[in-house]
Amino acid sequence: MSHIAVERNRRRQMNEHLKVLRSLTPCFYIKRGDQASIIGGVIEFIKELHQVLQALESKKQRKSLSPSPGPSPRAxxxxxxxxxxxxxxxxxxxxxxxxxxxxxxxxxxxxxxxxxxxxxxxxxxxxxxxxxxxxxxxxxxxxxxxxxxxxxxxxxxxxxxxxxxxxxxxxxxxxxxxxxxxxxxxxxxxxxxx
Missing domain, CATH: 3.30.70.260 (ACT domain)
Incomplete structure (x- = not known):
């Protein structure tokens, strides 16, 4: 397979992966359709999902440690x-x-x-x-x-x-x-x- 065919195949795969990422990410995270915007939007979405996961884990840990309602909102x-x-x-x-x-x-x-x-x-x-x-x-x-x-x-x-x-x-x-x-x-x- 020639270098041109290998590069064409790589680009095709990259575009397919970007389409999948775009379809899995809520539209308001991606401002434009270029590759950098798609990747940047996916990064922001993943960061927010990570925060939700950390909050859920923290909440789960607090519930397992004590059955009390938790710290005062003034803490x-x-x-x-x-x-x-x-x-x-x-x-x-x-x-x-x-x-x-x-x-x-x-x-x-x-x-x-x-x-x-x-x-x-x-x-x-x-x-x-x-x-x-x-x-x-x-x-x-x-x-x-x-x-x-x-x-x-x-x-x-x-x-x-x-x-x-x-x-x-x-x-x-x-x-x-x-x-x-x-x-x-x-x-x-x-x-x-x-």
Whole structure:
């Protein structure tokens, strides 16, 4: 077989594999149809699946260690100063700023990314919960720029990108706690929203 035929066969196989990867990945992860975009989207999807898996394993471990409801939603591990709306874009390059707030109801992680916050929440599936989270964020002067919801069985991962409002004076720790508290309040239904 000539070199040209071998190369043609390799390209054909590569294109078939990329088609399979694209078909297995939710469409919102892949922005364009080129090879780099497909591979980048698959990487992001795998990272989120890995986070869901880690959260499930953590939850399973917590349940097997103690039958108690888990730590208080006020049990927060923090590594950051308060959020400032005027932080220049790309500030996190020197070190990631973030906060976590975990309970038996949900694990909440908030990270600073330029003038935005990346908020990831892993919990069991609760009807109307995403509306409660959005309501809390908007009430705290954050604007939801992007929302991605991934679920596996009865567990769901909410990934938000939120813009920090100019009047926002919360720290990431306080934001994580506020979002965590939304899991302990009454449900919000579509008909209740103005």
């Amino acid at each position: 927060v591990q923090v590594q950051l100063p308060p959020i400032q709306a005027d932080i220049p874009f790309g500030f996190e390059a020197g070190g990631e700023l973030g906060a976590c707030c975990n309970s038996s109801m949900a694990d909440v992680e908030a990270k600073l990314s330029g003038s935005n916050v990346i908020l990831k929440i892993v919990s069991r599936r609760i009807p109307g919960q995403v509306l409660k989270i959005i309501s809390v964020l908007e009430g705290l002067c954050f604007e939801v720029l992007h929302l991605n919801i991934s679920s596996m069985e009865d567990t769901v991962l909410y990934s938000f990108v939120v813009k920090i409002g100019l009047e926002c004076k919360l720290s990431l720790e306080e934001l994580a706690v506020e979002v965590q508290q939304s899991f302990f309040s009454d449900p919000v239904y579509v008909n209740d929203i103005n």
